[in-house]
Amino acid sequence: MFSTVYDVIVVGGGHAGAEAAAASANLGAKTLLITMNLQNIAQMSCNPAMGGIAKGQIVREIDALGGYSAIVTDKTAIQFKMLNKSKGPAMWSPRAQSDRMRFSETWRNMLEQTDNLDFYQEMVTGLLFEDDIIIGVKTALGIEIKSKTVIITAGTFLNGLIHIGNKTFGGGRAGESAATGITEDLVKKGFESGRMKTGTPPRVDSRSLDFSKMIEQPGDVNPEKFSYLKTTTALKEQRSCYMSYTSLDVHNLLREGFDRSPMFNGRIKSVGPRYCPSIEDKIDRFASKERHQIFVEPEGWNTIEIYVNGFSTSLPEDVQDKALRKVAGFENVKFLRYGYAIEYDYFPPTQLTKTLETKLITNLYFAGQINGTTGYEEAAAQGLIAGINAALKVQNKAPFVLKRNEAYIGVLIDDLIIKGTEEPYRMFTSRAEYRTLLRQDNADLRLTPMAYKLGLASxxxxxxxxxxxxxxxxxxxxxxxxxxxxxxxxxxxxxxxxxxxxxxxxxxxxxxxxxxxxxxxxxxxxxxxxxxxxxxxxxxxxxxxxxxxxxxxxxxxxxxxxxxxxLENVPIPANFNYEKVKSLSIEARQKLTKIQPETISQASRISGVSPSDVSVLLVYMGR
The missing domain is CATH 1.10.10.1800 (tRNA uridine 5-carboxymethylaminomethyl modification enzyme MnmG/GidA)
Known part of the structure; x- marks a missing residue:
């Protein structure tokens, strides 16, 4: 059936997979995107928005490099805001609400118009290897598809488990089955895996809400846009979001369900996102706070569906129902979908090189939530870099790597492969030590010349x-x-x-x-x-x-x-034996041996490697 040997197979059609497929195909690599449901390409599984603090900078960097995320956002936006405008320009961050259905449709249309890109709808249940080299994938139907490189962008689908109160069922997203087989194949090959958790709030019917009791949150008076191209235009009309608050009554009702909460009764053992906690986590950790913000976000131009941002929860449905009705404006709320938590497999990203290729298996790349990140923007950025590097490797060209002083994307990937993460990683401006250089307004000046040289930018x-x-x-x-x-x-x-x-x-x-x-x-x-x-x-x-x-x-x-x-230009030989450098601290030797940094600069950013350890390495490397 699949007689073609592809240059790149991308497993998963979320934000990481979509950008990876576009990048590799646009670089001339024969690419196949395999996803469980072609109707859900680049679906906004969580809130219907792109950008925000630091994330907006990433979207503009993706655009400057020739990716699609910013263009799709501009074409489907219903509101635009430039956040932090009262602060210095290093903090300005664009954010747009999107029409969720149009967002996915526009992504699919753009991908279908991309040369060198094929599509196939099925579950990948296994990986094909020759020794320590990946050579393709195997599907649920038993079909084997060969490829020179493979990029896994499985999102929350790897052995996904959904929790609502005492109820648990397999799934990678509401209404969609989990993906099995890939984790097991990778663990057999020696990969370390772990579990992470994320959650989503209820979706409700806008016709059942009283917006007069809420605070209107309109878009900017003179909205901008994400893409640097003139092919997209700024919004002329916008839809408002709204804001309400929880109260002590809401908190007390939520606490009544804690004994049936999978987060508190021990059924969920994995770590969730610190900076986007569930409502039950918020009222437990910040018990002295009398209220928390609830952002009421429309899911599109014409739909009645509302995303209740700030009310992410896995509490039983009856508790969600009682508590949300106590929020101002939600007294007569009708639920379209209850909130839930989801646990899924991830692979600690210290097992990757700076191109996002795995260290254990040649020609295998990971991008997105499989690397322990959270957020559409972080996933899309990784997909773009993995897609570029998979195509370049097939073409025997030099890899493409962004440094920390060149892009937020460079900070993101460097943090992941050097520091790793034990909780879902989210980008912030504070993570970038050169944020005055890495502004949203100059991403094109910084990165488009690189993309043009690669052949990605027009x-x-x-x-x-x-x-x-x-x-x-x-x-x-x-x-x-x-x-x-x-x-x-x-x-x-x-x-x-x-x-x-x-x-x-x-x-x-x-x-x-x-x-x-x-x-x-x-x-x-x-x-x-x-x-x-x-x-x-x-x-x-x-x-x-x-x-x-x-x-x-x-x-x-x-x-x-x-x-x-x-220091970035001082290389460390591959598989360097740190045990022979006795003047290094024991912790430094252990961490350096595990992570195997490629340069002295990378070594200096590893937790547990002190400045004196760096000095020892510099002397040892003849500097």
């Missing part, structure tokens, strides 16, 4: 980046060379409580003042004329403003990154 995309950089440089040069007279600028300075000037001053110095923004600077005639004459858009103006105001911080981080990269 000429149109690259031309946009070149134009943006050239116009930004031109505007900065103009500000450095052009002076403004006191009589023109002083009224603007006074209106913003900034010190007056007594003689002409360069615009760059004026624009750098923290009390002024570029809306004020554009009131100066020469600046307004320059912007009009050179057709500068908002992206260029924003880029210039950030450069002017944060030049010192950006330069400082670049210098720090250069120091890190010097």
């Amino acid at each position: 000429k149109e995309r690259m031309d946009r980046v070149v134009e943006k950089q050239e116009k930004t440089d031109l505007f900065v040069k103009f500000l450095k060379e052009t002076s403004v007279k006191p009589e023109e600028i002083n009224p603007i300075l006074e209106a913003n409580n900034s010190a007056r000037i007594s003689q002409s001053m360069k615009l760059f110095k004026i624009a750098a003042r923290p009390q002024l923004n570029f809306n004020d600077i554009q009131k100066i005639n020469s600046v307004a004329s320059f912007i009009t004459e050179n057709n500068l858009d908002n992206e260029v103006i924003e880029q210039t403003e950030i450069h002017v105001k944060y030049a010192g911080y950006i330069e400082k981080e670049k210098n720090q990154a250069d120091k890190l990269n010097r």
Whole structure:
């Protein structure tokens, strides 16, 4: 049946699988996407939104590298917000609510229009090996499909177990069966596996809610978009979300069900996401808090379905029903689906290299929740990198790796393979030590030249980046060379409580003042004329403003990154024997032997490896 030997097989059609399939196919690799249900490609299993703190930066990086997530988000968005706008630009994070049904449909349509990509709907139940090399997969029907590389993006489906109160049943998602066989094959090959937990809240009927008792949460007045391409446009209409709160009454009703909660009665033994806890976990851990926020998120333009964000739970259905009715606006709520928890297999990501290829099995890649992460964005980023590297390996080309100072994606993968994770990993801006460099506004400037060189980014995309950089440089040069007279600028300075000037001053110095923004600077005639004459858009103006105001911080981080990269360039030989380096601490020897870092820089980030251990390694490597 499958006489073709594929270059890449992608197992799983979630966010990781979709990006992996698109990337490998777009790089010219003959790719097969196998998923249990083709109707659910890139389904938003949890909340109907993309982006958020740090996650929005990842989506823009995926876009800059030629991935599809941002384009799909823009085409299906129902609301857009730029979060943290009151803080510095390193913290600005785009977020969009999407129409969940249209999101999956648009992803499928885009994948079907991608050359070199085939599809097959069935469960993969086994992996085919020749010694320690993967050569294909086996399906539930017993069909063997051969491939030069395989990427596993199984999400929560590997031996998935769903919990609602005292009820437990197998499943990878509500209404879908769990995947069996893959974990068992990998464990036989020597892989270490573990269990993780995640949860989801109830879905309810919007017609049964009283929104007048809630706080409206509209989108931005002037919404932006995710993709840097001009093929997508900003929203002209938006749907509002709403916010309500739990209360002590709600908490007391929830506590009544704790004895039947799988989280508290010991039936769930795995670790859940620390930063997205269930409602029962929140009221247990934060017992002194009298209320918690509930975000009421529409699932699309026309559907009645509402996602009750903040009320994730695995409590019995009768407890969910009683407690949610005590939340303002939910008094007459009708449930479409009760919340549940799900346990699933994952593989500690220290078993991977920086390309996301496994260390034990050649040509086998892992991406997404199988690596212990949580979130669509983190999964999509890993899928993109795995897809790129699987295709490059088949083509005998150098691997593609992003450093920590180049992208949030680089931070994500470095954290996973060096530090590992014992709880679902979620990206935050605080995880990135170079977040002033890794802003959402400059992901195209940072990454599109790399993607263009790979063959993933189009000429149109690259031309946009070149134009943006050239116009930004031109505007900065103009500000450095052009002076403004006191009589023109002083009224603007006074209106913003900034010190007056007594003689002409360069615009760059004026624009750098923290009390002024570029809306004020554009009131100066020469600046307004320059912007009009050179057709500068908002992206260029924003880029210039950030450069002017944060030049010192950006330069400082670049210098720090250069120091890190010097250690990144000191390689450690493969399978290096750390036991012979007796001056290393015992803990360092154990950790280094297990993780096998590729560079001194990676070694320095391993928990338990001290600065003195790093110094010993540097001496040993002849530095």
